[in-house]
Amino acid sequence: MIETKSLCKHYGSFTAVDNLSFCVEAGTVLGFLGPNGAGKSTTMKMLTGFLTPSAGSALVNGVDVSEDSLAARMQIGYLPEGAPSYGEMTVQQFLSFVARARLIEKARVVDSVNEVIERLNLSGVKHQAIETLSKGFKRRVGLAQAIIHDPQILILDEPTDGLDPNQKREVRHLIRDMARDKIIVISTHILEEVEAVCNRVMIIAQGKLLADDTPHGLIARSRYNNSVSLVVEAAEKVASVLSELPEVAKAELNEGELTLFPSQKQGLFEAVTTAISEHQWDVSALRLEAGRLDEVFRNITRGEISA
Amino acid sequence: MNGAVNVMRRELAGYFATPVAYVFLIIFLVMTGIFTFYLGNFYTRGFADLDPFFRFHPWLYLFLVPAIAMRLWSEERRLGTIELLLTLPLTTSGAVVGKFLAAWLFIGLALVLTVPMWITVNYLGSPDNGVIFATYIGSWLMAGGFLAIGSCMSALTRNQVVAFILSVVVCFLFLLSGLPMVMNLFNGWAPQIVLDGVASLSFLKHFADIEKGVIDLRDLIYFVLMIGFWLIANVVILDMKKAD
Numbered sequence: 001m002i003e004t005k006s007l008c009k010h011y012g013s014f015t016a017v018d019n020l021s022f023c024v025e026a027g028t029v030l031g032f033l034g035p036n037g038a039g040k041s042t043t044m045k046m047l048t049g050f051l052t053p054s055a056g057s058a059l060v061n062g063v064d065v066s067e068d069s070l071a072a073r074m075q076i077g078y079l080p081e082g083a084p085s086y087g088e089m090t091v092q093q094f095l096s097f098v099a100r101a102r103l104i105e106k107a108r109v110v111d112s113v114n115e116v117i118e119r120l121n122l123s124g125v126k127h128q129a130i131e132t133l134s135k136g137f138k139r140r141v142g143l144a145q146a147i148i149h150d151p152q153i154l155i156l157d158e159p160t161d162g163l164d165p166n167q168k169r170e171v172r173h174l175i176r177d178m179a180r181d182k183i184i185v186i187s188t189h190i191l192e193e194v195e196a197v198c199n200r201v202m203i204i205a206q207g208k209l210l211a212d213d214t215p216h217g218l219i220a221r222s223r224y225n226n227s228v229s230l231v232v233e234a235a236e237k238v239a240s241v242l243s244e245l246p247e248v249a250k251a252e253l254n255e256g257e258l259t260l261f262p263s264q265k266q267g268l269f270e271a272v273t274t275a276i277s278e279h280q281w282d283v284s285a286l287r288l289e290a291g292r293l294d295e296v297f298r299n300i301t302r303g304e305i306s307a
Numbered sequence: 308m309n310g311a312v313n314v315m316r317r318e319l320a321g322y323f324a325t326p327v328a329y330v331f332l333i334i335f336l337v338m339t340g341i342f343t344f345y346l347g348n349f350y351t352r353g354f355a356d357l358d359p360f361f362r363f364h365p366w367l368y369l370f371l372v373p374a375i376a377m378r379l380w381s382e383e384r385r386l387g388t389i390e391l392l393l394t395l396p397l398t399t400s401g402a403v404v405g406k407f408l409a410a411w412l413f414i415g416l417a418l419v420l421t422v423p424m425w426i427t428v429n430y431l432g433s434p435d436n437g438v439i440f441a442t443y444i445g446s447w448l449m450a451g452g453f454l455a456i457g458s459c460m461s462a463l464t465r466n467q468v469v470a471f472i473l474s475v476v477v478c479f480l481f482l483l484s485g486l487p488m489v490m491n492l493f494n495g496w497a498p499q500i501v502l503d504g505v506a507s508l509s510f511l512k513h514f515a516d517i518e519k520g521v522i523d524l525r526d527l528i529y530f531v532l533m534i535g536f537w538l539i540a541n542v543v544i545l546d547m548k549k550a551d
Contacts, residue, residue, distance in 0.1 A: 129324070
């Protein structure tokens with residue numbers, strides 16, 4: 001379990017993290033979402049004991065990170081931003097170094113290095129110097145060192161940054177695989193990633209916690225939630241007819257696509273389909289929207305919706 | 308302790324994975340050769356000892372040791388690996404000692420590679436090998452002092468050039484603290500006890516003592532304290548200023 005109490009970090013007069021309190025249970029994949037410079041990385045650095053909080057505290061499985069940093073660090077696997085590693089070492093040397101530093105028993109070091117190399121598909125490059133590898137491989141080496149000791153808590157700062165779509169999928173798959181009994185905290189500014197891997201999202205901006213919800217819950221905050229969009233001939237006429245329906249709160253026409261916003265939770269889609277068949281409109285596309293995360297994100301980080 | 312040994316092994320391997328090690332060793336050997344034979348008149352002075360060899364070590368170390376030390380922490384800062392290293396379950400002092408030991412052993416290796424000089428002098432005459440051995444130890448200890456200063460300076464900045472210049476300046480002050488150009492700063496206004504204190508901080512003075520062939524406990528303690536002090540300062544600086 002990770003618990004923070006009024007965590008703060010100031011740099012002079014600048015407040016990077018402002019009074020952050022939250023609690024994460026095992027089995028959670030928590031996504032820190034926020035614009036650049038929101039305080040995501042700073043929070044992670046405090047959780048891993050790299051930075052000391054200016055005020056407040058962070059507890060990892062009951063251990064205060066600033067009081068017993070060593071004990072806390074033992075339970076954490078950490079991928080720092082940009083996946084730094086020692087470029088002159090080969091993948092195998094580097095992972096062996098981390099394995100020993102992670103206090104894995106001597107007899108197990110070789111095995112755990114091999115396992116993690118296997119797991120992240122690094123066997124082909126294990127004798128290559130890390131600085132000669134592509135960005136995707138470097139990131140995977142970073143992930144490998146974070147999970148080599150099978151930590152209960154994984155903190156990954158932008159784990160898929162710089163990867164191509166296939167590699168992103170692989171990494172997300174890996175994260176979901178490990179998620180069952182662990183706590184995984186990832187930071188990202190990629191919205192689709194949150195939907196793909198997280199079961200909890202915290203939106204942070206200017207060091208403040210603005211929203212703490214499930215991805216579903218967040219999407220449901222969108223004004224597009226349960227709205228219906230259609231592409232139709234003579235859209236303006238259709239719009240004026242449909243806006244008369246009691247289920248429709250508002251109709252918007254945008255680049256040939258007509259979007260209808262619901263006045264109540266249920267029944268809009270049915271009402272629209274009934275109207276379409278009644279009037280025999282020539283509809284070429286029709287869909288019910290769950291909501292748009294990018295719109296929610298924009299609104300929350302601009303302060304238009306409060307938590 | 309395990310942490311320090313692990314870091315030391317990684318660092319040592321790192322030296323030989325890059326040209327740093329080879330460049331340093333070659334330059335060190337060439338420079339000691341030049342100093343000994345040309346400036347030290349090794350042959351013409353007609354004594355079978357290694358004094359012309361050791362006499363220039365402080366000046367050689369003044370530039371070569373900061374060159375080794377400058378990357379110790381600045382590079383970790385610049386590459387961001389400091390975040391990786393210091394979130395591993397090892398103490399800051401373990402990491403500092405590990406890095407220091409690796410660099411110190413490496414300088415030790417450079418010294419060991421000068422042994423042909425020792426063999427030569429034995430071939431040419433019959434030197435006092437006890438003195439030579441003691442001076443080797445003294446030289447290595449002095450290198451450790453320079454190195455601890457350099458490591459500490461390197462922790463201050465992410466810029467290796469700045470780290471190098473800072474180390475050279477601080478090492479230079481300690482090297483010369485017994486000589487008139489530094490003593491004159493204190494002469495006339497500081498009490499005798501301060502003058503003695505400053506004079507006794509001199510690397511040159513303590514190394515000269517050892518070079519006479521007697522390893523005095525005070526000289527040993529001086530270098531050990533010097534190393535200890537700067538490494539503790541190194542740990543404190545890192546703990547205070549980990550990021551950026």
